[in-house]
Amino acid sequence: MRIDVLTIFPRMFEGPMTEAILYRAQEVGLVDLRVHDLRDYTTDRHRTVDDYPFGGGPGMVMKPEPLFAAVDAVTAVAGRPQRIILTTPQGRVFDQDLAWELSRQRHLLIICGRYEGVDERVREALVTDEVSIGDYVLTGGELPAMVIIDAVVRLIPGVVGGEESVYQDSFEDGLLEGPQYTRPREFRGLAVPEVLLSGHHEAVRRWRRRQALRRTLERRPDLLARARLTDEDRAMLEELRREGPVL
Ligand code: ADE
Numbered sequence: 464m465r466i467d468v469l470t471i472f473p474r475m476f477e478g479p480m481t482e483a484i485l486y487r488a489q490e491v492g493l494v495d496l497r498v499h500d501l502r503d504y505t506t507d508r509h510r511t512v513d514d515y516p517f518g519g520g521p522g523m524v525m526k527p528e529p530l531f532a533a534v535d536a537v538t539a540v541a542g543r544p545q546r547i548i549l550t551t552p553q554g555r556v557f558d559q560d561l562a563w564e565l566s567r568q569r570h571l572l573i574i575c576g577r578y579e580g581v582d583e584r585v586r587e588a589l590v591t592d593e594v595s596i597g598d599y600v601l602t603g604g605e606l607p608a609m610v611i612i613d614a615v616v617r618l619i620p621g622v623v624g625g626e627e628s629v630y631q632d633s634f635e636d637g638l639l640e641g642p643q644y645t646r647p648r649e650f651r652g653l654a655v656p657e658v659l660l661s662g663h664h665e666a667v668r669r670w671r672r673r674q675a676l677r678r679t680l681e682r683r684p685d686l687l688a689r690a691r692l693t694d695e696d697r698a699m700l701e702e703l704r705r706e707g708p709v710l
Contacts (some may be wrong), residue, residue, distance in 0.1 A: 565615045617629065
């Protein structure tokens, strides 16, 4: 997958995008990430990327010309990106479903919004998706772009070792993951639940499922309405509701 990013702070991407899994994904050629400095696509001496809003008002607006020029330049060398994403608190809230959808594209371009916003013509003529990472306001779209890239890239086949883990994570079936344990069996008087040491696969599976359901019921009951539940799940939930909260 090719991912182009347009930003006025390209250096913000240096640490997060050059370590660990994201680094490896690029090294092995599964991801071709290109971060572009928007100022390279300006034509004036001051490399201006923003201007005052017509009609007055506070703040500055991102000018259309550098954004259009940058998208044209990317298109000239790599074809038109399938999705052109603008990060903005006004967008669709990013979630695992959107991460999957984006992970199936060959070429994404992300515009990191800044200032009070971008000239509306960028939205009208360039952007295919406006995406927010949550209901809070950040100083700019760079961190949201990195969040989106991280969530999307790990879903590309081959990026995360042990494909299965990707499918077992929280949200993949609409539930939160239950508790996990590793060695030692007892630590500071705290023991690992007996069932996990039993070697009884079916009992372990049922226990894990029940814990996932409990955690979701306690922490994110809103997720249950959309979760993919089996008859067994429903019966477990019924039981958990009767038992009430465990503290
Ligand atoms: N820019 C500022 N805040 C944002 C948010 N929550 N999501 C996406 N882009 C943003």
